[in-house]
Amino acid sequence: MASEVARHLLFQSHMAAKTAGMPSQLPDSEQNQKKDNTRSLTMSGHVGFESLPDQLVNRSIQQGFCFNILCVGETGIGKSTLIDTLFNTNFEDHESSHFYPHVRLKAQTYELQESNVHLKLTIVNTVGFGDQINKEESYQPIVDYIDAQFEAYLQEELKIKRSLFNYHDSRIHVCLYFISPTGHSLKTLDLLTMKSLDSKVNIIPVIAKADAISKTELQKFKIKLMSELVSNGVQIYQFPTDDETIAKINASMNGHLPFAVVGSMDEVKVGNKMVKARQYPWGIVQVENENHCDFVKLREMLLCTNMEDLRDQTHTRHYELYRRCKLEELGFTDVGPEHEPLSLQETYEAKRHEFYGERQRKEEEMKQTFVQRVKEKEAMLKEAERELQAKFEHLKRVHQEERIKLEEKRRLLEEEIIAFSKKKATSEIHQNQSFMVPGSSLRKDKDRKKLSNAQVLEGGSGVGEALRAGSLSSRARPVLQR
Amino acid sequence: MDPLRQPPSPCSSRPSSPRTPSCEMLGYVGIEAVLDQLKIKAMKMGFEFNIMVVGQSGLGKSTMVNTLFKSKMWKSTLPGLGVPTPKTLQLQSVTHVIEEKGVKLKLTVTDTPGFGDQINNDKCWDPILGYINEQYERYLQEEILITRQRHIPDTRVHCCVYFVPPTGHCSLRPLDIEFLQRLCQTVNVVPVIARADSLTIEEREAFRRRIQHNLRTHCIEVYPQKCFDEDINDRILNSKIRERIPFAVVGADREHLVNGRCVLGRKTKWGIIEVENMAHCEFPLLRDLLIRTHLQDLKDITHNVHYENYRVFRLNKSHVLPRGPGWVNLAPGPAPSPASPQATPRTMKVCRWTQDNSDDEY
Numbered sequence: 001m002a003s004e005v006a007r008h009l010l011f012q013s014h015m016a017a018k019t020a021g022m023p024s025q026l027p028d029s030e031q032n033q034k035k036d037n038t039r040s041l042t043m044s045g046h047v048g049f050e051s052l053p054d055q056l057v058n059r060s061i062q063q064g065f066c067f068n069i070l071c072v073g074e075t076g077i078g079k080s081t082l083i084d085t086l087f088n089t090n091f092e093d094h095e096s097s098h099f100y101p102h103v104r105l106k107a108q109t110y111e112l113q114e115s116n117v118h119l120k121l122t123i124v125n126t127v128g129f130g131d132q133i134n135k136e137e138s139y140q141p142i143v144d145y146i147d148a149q150f151e152a153y154l155q156e157e158l159k160i161k162r163s164l165f166n167y168h169d170s171r172i173h174v175c176l177y178f179i180s181p182t183g184h185s186l187k188t189l190d191l192l193t194m195k196s197l198d199s200k201v202n203i204i205p206v207i208a209k210a211d212a213i214s215k216t217e218l219q220k221f222k223i224k225l226m227s228e229l230v231s232n233g234v235q236i237y238q239f240p241t242d243d244e245t246i247a248k249i250n251a252s253m254n255g256h257l258p259f260a261v262v263g264s265m266d267e268v269k270v271g272n273k274m275v276k277a278r279q280y281p282w283g284i285v286q287v288e289n290e291n292h293c294d295f296v297k298l299r300e301m302l303l304c305t306n307m308e309d310l311r312d313q314t315h316t317r318h319y320e321l322y323r324r325c326k327l328e329e330l331g332f333t334d335v336g337p338e339h340e341p342l343s344l345q346e347t348y349e350a351k352r353h354e355f356y357g358e359r360q361r362k363e364e365e366m367k368q369t370f371v372q373r374v375k376e377k378e379a380m381l382k383e384a385e386r387e388l389q390a391k392f393e394h395l396k397r398v399h400q401e402e403r404i405k406l407e408e409k410r411r412l413l414e415e416e417i418i419a420f421s422k423k424k425a426t427s428e429i430h431q432n433q434s435f436m437v438p439g440s441s442l443r444k445d446k447d448r449k450k451l452s453n454a455q456v457l458e459g460g461s462g463v464g465e466a467l468r469a470g471s472l473s474s475r476a477r478p479v480l481q482r
Numbered sequence: 483m484d485p486l487r488q489p490p491s492p493c494s495s496r497p498s499s500p501r502t503p504s505c506e507m508l509g510y511v512g513i514e515a516v517l518d519q520l521k522i523k524a525m526k527m528g529f530e531f532n533i534m535v536v537g538q539s540g541l542g543k544s545t546m547v548n549t550l551f552k553s554k555m556w557k558s559t560l561p562g563l564g565v566p567t568p569k570t571l572q573l574q575s576v577t578h579v580i581e582e583k584g585v586k587l588k589l590t591v592t593d594t595p596g597f598g599d600q601i602n603n604d605k606c607w608d609p610i611l612g613y614i615n616e617q618y619e620r621y622l623q624e625e626i627l628i629t630r631q632r633h634i635p636d637t638r639v640h641c642c643v644y645f646v647p648p649t650g651h652c653s654l655r656p657l658d659i660e661f662l663q664r665l666c667q668t669v670n671v672v673p674v675i676a677r678a679d680s681l682t683i684e685e686r687e688a689f690r691r692r693i694q695h696n697l698r699t700h701c702i703e704v705y706p707q708k709c710f711d712e713d714i715n716d717r718i719l720n721s722k723i724r725e726r727i728p729f730a731v732v733g734a735d736r737e738h739l740v741n742g743r744c745v746l747g748r749k750t751k752w753g754i755i756e757v758e759n760m761a762h763c764e765f766p767l768l769r770d771l772l773i774r775t776h777l778q779d780l781k782d783i784t785h786n787v788h789y790e791n792y793r794v795f796r797l798n799k800s801h802v803l804p805r806g807p808g809w810v811n812l813a814p815g816p817a818p819s820p821a822s823p824q825a826t827p828r829t830m831k832v833c834r835w836t837q838d839n840s841d842d843e844y
Contacts, residue, residue, distance in 0.1 A: 052585050
C-alpha cells in the first residue's frame with residue numbers, strides 16, 4: 001500500500017509541477033459558468049474505488065448481454081453450420097430450399113450461459129440470397145431489416161416514457177459475409193451488397209467452405225479479395241488497435257482478413273481425441289486446427305476479444321449515423337438560419353406552427369370555396385327563376401294578344417254574318433215582292449218579324465249596330481210592330 | 483408514492499420468454515471474456531461521480547469530503563476565521579481527478595454554504611433543486627442533439643449527503659423534513675448524523691430510531707430505496723444498510739498516533755476518536771456505501787429513474803402550453819399522457835423554454 005502511495009505521489013508530483021501555476025481552488029460556480037478545473041489530486045490513503053470496474057461488471061452480469069449476428073450468404077454456403085460450430089451447439093436442423101422467390105430474413109433468438117454470463121444471442125439468416133435469377137433486389141431486404149432495427153431503437157429512445165435499460169436491443173452488431181470459395185474474385189452481388197451494408201453494420205467477410213481451396217490459392221484469393229474491397233471503397237470492420245493489451249493481436253488479425261473458415265459439428269477421431277472435423281477420403285480437415293483453417297481466429301476475434309467493441313461501434317457509429325440522417329430527413333437541425341443553436345424542440349414547435357398555419361389556411365380556403373359555390377348556385381337559381389318569370393309574362397302577353405285578336409276576328413265574323421243574313425233577307429224580300437200580291441205583306445211582316453226577332457235574338461250591340469247601319473225600312477218596321 | 487416512478491428496478495430481470503429457448507453449449511466457447519473486455523473499456527474511459535453535500539455551516543461537510551476521499555478537496559474552514567457565512571445560498575463545485583490502481587475517477591463535489599443559515603429559511607431548497615434540475619437539463623439537451631457526442635459528460639448529481647445536526651432531540655426539524663421530502667424525489671439522498679462524537683452510543687441509537695420513524699411517517703424514501711431492490715440478495719443487503727441509516731459519522735483529516743498506528747482521528751482531552759473504527763463511529767459504513775459497493779448503483783438509479791422522471795416531466799410539460807406537444811412523435815404510438823399533477827416542488831423547476839415567469843430564484 002505504501003509503495004503504491006509512493007508511486008502515486010511521484011506521478012502526482014510531476015503533475016503538480018505542471019499545474020503549480022494554477023490558482024487555488026474555490027472557483028465560483030454560478031450555474032452557467034462552471035469552470036471545470038480538473039486537477040489531479042493525491043490521496044493519502046486507500047479510498048477503495050478500484051472496485052468500480054467490478055461494480056460495473058456486476059451490474060452488467062445482472063443485466064445480461066445481448067449480441068446479434070447477421071449472416072449473409074448464398075443458400076448452402078454453410079452459414080448455419082458455422083454458427084453452430086462457433087457456439088458449440090446445435091441450433092437448428094433443417095436446410096432451406098433454393099426456390100424462394102425473394103430474399104427473406106429469419107431471426108432466431110437463443111439464450112446461452114457460460115459461467116455467470118447470460119447471453120441473449122440472435123442469429124439472423126438470409127434465406128434465398130443469391131438464388132433468384134434476377135438478383136437486383138437481393139440486398140434490399142437486408143438493408144431494410146437493419147434499418148428497421150435501428151428505427152425500433154430510435155422510436156424507443158424518442159418516446160417520452162421509455163425504458164431503455166429493459167429494451168431488448170435487436171440492432172445487428174456484426175454481419176458475417178460469406179464469400180464463396182471460387183478462388184477468383186468477388187462476385188458482383190457480393191460487392192454490391194457489401195457496399196450497401198458497410199455504413200450500416202460492422203462487416204466481417206469470411207471465406208466459406210475453405211477446405212475447397214488449397215493453401216497457395218487461398219493466399220492469392222485473400223489478397224485479391226482485399227484489394228477489390230479496398231479499391232471499391234468498402235469499409236469492413238477493422239479490429240481496434242488503440243488499447244495496448246489487445247492492439248498487437250488485433251493488428252495481426254487484421255492482416256488475416258478475410259478469415260477462411262470451415263464449419264462442422266461432426267466429431268472425428270484424430271490421434272486419441274475426438275475433434276470437430278470433416279472427413280474426406282484424402283484426409284481430415286480439422287476445424288480447430290490453425291493450420292487447416294482460420295476458424296479459431298474468427299472465434300477468438302468475434303467472441304473473446306471484440307464483442308464489446310462490436311456492440312460499441314454499432315451504437316456509437318452506425319446507430320448515430322442512422323439517427324442523424326433520419327432526424328435531418330425530417331427537417332430537424334442543430335443550427336438555425338442565423339447560426340444560433342437550435343433545439344429539437346424549437347424546431348419541432350416551429351414546424352408545428354407552420355403546419356398548423358397551413359392547415360388553418362387550407363381550412364379558410366375550403367370555407368371560401370364553399371361559400372363561393374353556394375353563392376354561385378344561388379345566383380344560378382335566381383337567374384332561372386327570373387327567366388321563368390319572364391317567359392311566363394311573355395306567354396301571358398302573347399296569350400292576351402291572341403285573345404284580343406280572336407275577339408276582333410269574331411266580331412268581324414259576326415258582323416259579316418249579320419251583313420250576310422241581312423243581304424239574304426233583303427234579297428228574299430225582293431224575291432217575294434216580285435212574285436207575290438200585296439196581301440202577303442202580313443207574311444212579309446211575319447217574315448220580317450221573324451228576321452228582326454232573329455236579329456234581336458242574335459243579340460249584341462253588333463245587331464243593334466247592324467240594324468242602325470241597315471236600311472231605314474228595316475229599322476222602322478220593328479218599331480211599329482212592337 | 484410517485485405515480486411516475488418506474489416500478490421495475492434499473493437492471494432488467496432475466497428474460498424467460500418462451501421464444502428464446504435456452505441452448506446447452508457443448509464446450510467452452512469464450513463468451514465470458516466479454517467481462518474482461520468491459521473492464522478494459524471501463525478503465526480506459528474512466529469513471530465520473532458527482533456528490534453534493536448539504537447541511538448547515540459548521541457541521542463538518544468539507545471535512546467529511548476530505549475524509550472520504552483522503553485528500554484536500556477543500557480547505558476546511560475553521561469557525562471564526564476564513565470566509566464569513568454567505569448571505570444567500572450559493573453552490574460551489576470543485577472537480578478533481580483521482581486515480582487508484584489504474585482506475586481514474588473524475589470526482590465533482592458540490593458544496594452548499596449558507597444552507598439553512600438565514601433567519602428566514604423559506605424556500606432555501608430552491609437553488610439546490612434548481613442546480614440539480616439544471617444538470618438534468620444539460621444532459622437532456624446533449625442527448626437530443628442531432629449530432630451527439632460520443633460520450634455525454636455526466637454532471638448530474640448522483641448522490642446528495644444530507645447532514646443532520648446532532649441535536650439528539652425527538653424528531654427531525656421542520657427544515658430537514660421539508661428539504662428531504664422535496665429532494666428525495668429528485669436525487670438519491672443519504673442522510674447522516676453529523677458530528678456524532680457529541681452523542682453517546684445510546685443517544686445515537688435513540689436518535690437514529692427517531693429519525694427513521696420520522697422518515698417513515700413523512701414517506702421520505704432515502705437511498706437505498708426499497709422499491710428498487712431487485713432480487714432477494716439485494717434486499718437482504720440493502721435492509722442491513724437501511725437499518726443503520728442515518729449513519730452517525732465523524733470527519734477528520736488529521737492523523738494521530740494510536741497504538742503505534744497512524745490513524746485519522748480527532749484528538750480531544752478525553753481521548754482520540756478514530757474515524758475508521760467501527761466502534762467509534764460509522765464512517766466506514768458511509769464510505770463503503772458511497773464508494774466501494776454502491777457507487778455504480780447510485781449512478782444507475784440517477785440515470786434510469788431520476789433522470790427519466792425529469793425527462794418525462796420536462797417533455798410532458800410542454801403539453802400544458804397552448805402551443806402544442808413538445809416532442810417528436812415519429813410513430814403513431816399511444817398519446818403521451820398529460821402531465822399528471824405531481825408534488826408541488828415540480829412547479830418550481832427552472833425551464834428555459836416557457837415564457838411564463840418561472841421561479842428563477844438564483
